[in-house]
Amino acid sequence: MFDVRPCADQEEFSRAVGAIGQYFNPPPSEEFLVDFNRVLPHERMHAGFENGVIVGGAGVFPFELSVPGGSLPCAGVTAVGVQPTHRRRGVLRAMMDAQLRDVHERGEPIAALWASEETIYGRFGYGLASWAGELKVSHEWDAFAEPLEPAGTARFVTAEEARELFPPVYERARQQRPGMLSRSKEWWEIRHLRHRDDEQNAPRRFIALDVDGETQAYAIYRTFFAFEGGLPGSRLVVREAVGATPEATAAIWRFLLDIDWMAVAEVPLAPPDHPLFLLLALPRRAGYRMHDSLWVRIVDIPAALSGRAYGEGGPLVFEVRDAICEWNEGRWKLEDGVCERTDAAPDLALDVSALGSAYLGAVSFTQLREVLRLEELRGGAVARADALFSWRPLPWCPEIF
Ligand SMILES: CC(C)(COP(=O)(O)OP(=O)(O)OC[C@H]1O[C@@H](n2cnc3c(N)ncnc32)[C@H](O)[C@@H]1OP(=O)(O)O)[C@@H](O)C(=O)NCCC(=O)NCCS
Secondary structure (H helix, E strand, O other): OOEEEEOOOHHHHHHHHHHHHOOOOOOOOHHHHHHHHHHOOHHHEEEEEEOOEEEEEEEEEEEEEEEOOEEEEEEEEEEEEEOHHHOOOOHHHHHHHHHHHHHHHOOOOEEEEEOOOOOOOHHHOOEEOOEEEEEEEEHHHOOEOOOOOOOOEEEEOOHHHHHHHHHHHHHHHHOOOOOOEOOOHHHHHHHHHOOOHHHOOOOOEEEEEEEOOEEEEEEEEEEEOOEEOOEEOEEEEEEEEEEOOHHHHHHHHHHHHOOOOEEEEEEEEEOOOOOHHHHEOOHHHHOOEEEEOEEEEEOOHHHHHHOOOOOOOOOEEEEEEOOOOHHHOEEEEEEOOEEEEOOOOOOEEEEHHHHHHHHOOOOOHHHHHHOOOEEEOOOOHHHHHHHHHOOOOOOOOOOOO
16 A cells, blocks of 8 residues: 655655656756746645655646636646556555545646546546647748738847736737636746756747737747758747737737748647638648647536536536546536536436546537447437537647646
8 A cells, every 4th residue: 555645845845756757868857846846836746655665746736727718726737657666556546536635625626637648547537628739830831821911020039028028918818718727927937938958059039029019929939950952941849829819829920930941830739720720821731630638637516617608508417427536426507607516307427537528618528429428318418518518719738737
């Protein structure tokens, strides 16, 4: 048996993070661990102990996640690892169990994560809830489908200026899309704006796009110089490009695609409804390949379901199975955007992981029924659930955490 508890201090924290750290090259440095602790308080890092020795770790970034029509406290699960000497002996299961109970006690109604492997987290009640993929836009195929007179003026800014200018733009975009996490000042600095030693050969560049005297879009990108056969062959890697309005978004993309010498612009983590799909005249050339993005775990059904907005539709009753969070088990009625326990006959029966999949609006109940992840107990219930839960735009989580 293993004991699992939150880390008591910085030293335990470092050893617990070290469980996943030894799968990385190089292992986490002292400097990394200090920074990591600034965005992940040590009491949010659970450690698995065997005879007093730490053999595993599982952490939570405490942030808010944008959900359809709102924003909720969310446990951003990260740094999950077990020493190879102790694998497949139940350490992960014990940590997941303790972590979910802790998240529930803290009043965070949802948890979310990026999975290193898709096969791990379904058993703990997480459902695949959003999609992403990389676009590779070659310079020769980067024309827009419609003529564009780009709005505004682009200018380089320093990291210090970006600290003031970028967060309001990001926050405006976050209010329009589910799946985006809130970012503290430390998060911006450590994750996005700081110049890193290992990027000195291709430093991050920061662009602000001003429209009507206000920054309405920004971009963070790196360029990798190459000339091949006498021709420009450089790559532009977009870390993030965000606009607060459709005009500013189109303009920042036109700016990025027009930079000279770039043979290709690489756009990772693009959601399936990324604006470039319709801005570009030849989106097929961008070779999109979709993969899973955020996985969502409903930790508190009434708080999570009452915390998002819905489309039109009457009351819907769910019968939910939850093998870990027993407080979620049973029947829940969703009516006028409020979810409460009920004795009424259920319309749908499903596992909490399927509800997590549907939560952000990217996976439909129709899809879930097609893959046998739910039972429709009353005719038309799946269609009614889709009308309620479906949401546009699709969720987008612009960073792996
Ligand atoms: C993934 C990892 C944390 C699993 O830890 P573990 O202690 O071996 O897992 P457990 O023994 O508690 O296994 C719990 C369950 O998960 C399953 N499982 C564990 N790792 C799995 C994997 N990589 N793929 C599929 N299933 C996995 C086990 O079979 C077991 O299933 P069951 O209880 O339903 O029969 C560990 O192998 C690891 O550290 N891997 C490298 C880092 C990593 O991928 N971390 C996840 C980051 S998102």
